Amino acid sequence: MKEKNEQTPRVYFDHNATTYMRKEIIELMMPYFGEKYGNPSSLHFFGQEGRAALDKARAQVAALIGADPEEILFTSGGTESDNLAIQGTVRKNRDRVKRPHIITSSIEHPAVLRTCQALEKEGSEVTYLPCDRQGIVDIRRLEEIIRPETVLVSLMLANNETGVIQPVEDAARITRKLGVPLHVDGIQGVGKIPVDVSALGVDMLSISPHKFYGPKGVGALYRKRGTGLAAVYSGGHHEVGLRPGTENVPAIVGFGEACRITALRLEQEMKQIGDLRDRLEKGIRERVEDILLNGAGKRRVPNTCCVTVRRIEGEALVLNLSVLGFAISSGSACASGESRPSHVLIAMGLDPVDAQSTLRISLGIGNTVGDVEAFLEVLPEVVQRLRKLSPI
Ligand SMILES: Cc1ncc(COP(=O)(O)O)c(C=O)c1O
Structure with missing residues (x-):
């Protein structure tokens, strides 16, 4: 040997x-570790510099997936985006539904599976859809499984182990018809294939730029306007109150640039x-x-x-x-x-x-x-x- x-x-x-990370992205992030350190929530010019950087990145992320900038919430990564989508939906429905029901698949990433398992312990009910021999989630029974207590369907766009693309559009036709929100873990899809949230018909989509030459420890949750969601953390007013905490400006700047370059x-x-x-x-x-x-x-x-x-x-x-x-x-x-x-x-x-x-x-x-x-x-x-x- x-x-x-x-x-x-x-x-x-x-x-x-x-x-x-692409070199251009690192270069663009550097000033935000140094002289451009303002808190985007501050009213003075240091803060405004940070705010402008966030706004620009939000528009770049939105553009890559065909969303509006106001529909993008920055998070600390894919795992948090998945948690926010799933836990936040259950929280939002807590008063309305006694025993919230979630539908997901058996091939999801632990960021989704373990979140669902934790919610099961707290009283939610979860249905795990099976997949076929080629790794495609079987959504044939989706329509009959959805019931009045179903608060969310969560499916991945592409599997992290096999790369197999899942029938998200077909699932979306069903969830839309029945008025149930669809969350998609897009972490292995966005940046690798074209993704358009309107064409896919999804209500929420998790994104993580360290899978496409951007920084780690930052992510986003696309939330279609009007989709009900509650915050998981308590704190300030950041990200329309849905994800409190001072934003990671350097990483968000890098995230935006990763999206801009990917689109090209x-x-x-x-x-x-x-x-x-x-x-x-x-x-x-x-x-x-x-x-x-x-x-x-x-x-x-x-x-x-x-x-x-x-x-x-x-x-x-x-x-x-x-x-x-x-x-x-x-x-x-x-x-x-x-x-x-x-x-x-x-x-x-x-x-x-x-x-x-x-x-x-x-x-x-x-x-x-x-x-x-x-x-x-x-x-x-x-x-x-x-x-x-x-x-x-
Ligand atoms: C499908 C999928 N979902 C979620 C995650 C978690 O993303 P992050 O590492 O940004 O927390 C990963 C990471 O490997 C993933 O592949």
Whole structure:
């Protein structure tokens, strides 16, 4: 086995976890860490400089998804946006509905799943829609499941492990007809595919710019005008009282710029990344036997490849590839050091052993054909070696 040395590449294939920031974005943020430090709520000129920066960023975020600036609420990230949408809706309905009912799916991110589970403990009822073998949420029963106590439907736009795009528009037709708000966790979709909130028909949409070359620790919740929502935190008047707390101005400036650049380059970058992903999957198919490309036949975001390499422990493969200079992720949730098969893959019907043998390779704009070829060169050898050692 090759050892890590100065020739070892450093190839990042984990863009669904997070991305680096575009240089232009870092440069634009810098003054807001330094001389432009005013609190946007202050009336004087320092404050007004911050306020103007927030207004500009709000308009840029809104423009990327076809919303109005007043419909954008800044938060501390995707997790908070999901929490605000779900908890805030339940709170808003607390007086009206004794036992609020939420509908979501079994393949959501923990930011949604655990929020729903916490609400169940507090008296809400949650229905988890199943998905098919390709990782598409089955919404056929949505209409019959919705009942007078249903306060929210929450579905993701694209799955973080498989990249599979979900039938949000179809769900929206049903929720609109029945007058139930639809929240969409758009965190793995926005910045990777074109998203227009009116065309999708959603009432709320969570966004997180660290998935598309913007800063971490900042996010937004799009809330269609008139959608009922209560604050989860108590405090000041910020973000129309729905998300109190002094705004993270440097990060919001970077968020706005990430949206502006994405709007300009998305089409070309989607094509570039999609071509690379196709090359990668073709190469894996040709060079490694006994694999499954999960969700590959379905509409996916262009950067994500979810591959089961049977008869290997996924984490062993991740660690071995890391030593060789390739950063990828395994399909198991690593909670407190204990590794469990991914709930997404299990929901898709993979057996737990196959789920543990699954990798997520997520490409980004900095990746090249050379990166993919270098990966394809080392992969068969590592797979062969690990299969020989594997107890599976
Ligand atoms: C689908 C999805 N939802 C929510 C989140 C959480 O977003 P954040 O990291 O901004 O809190 C992630 C992050 O990986 C995600 O992939």
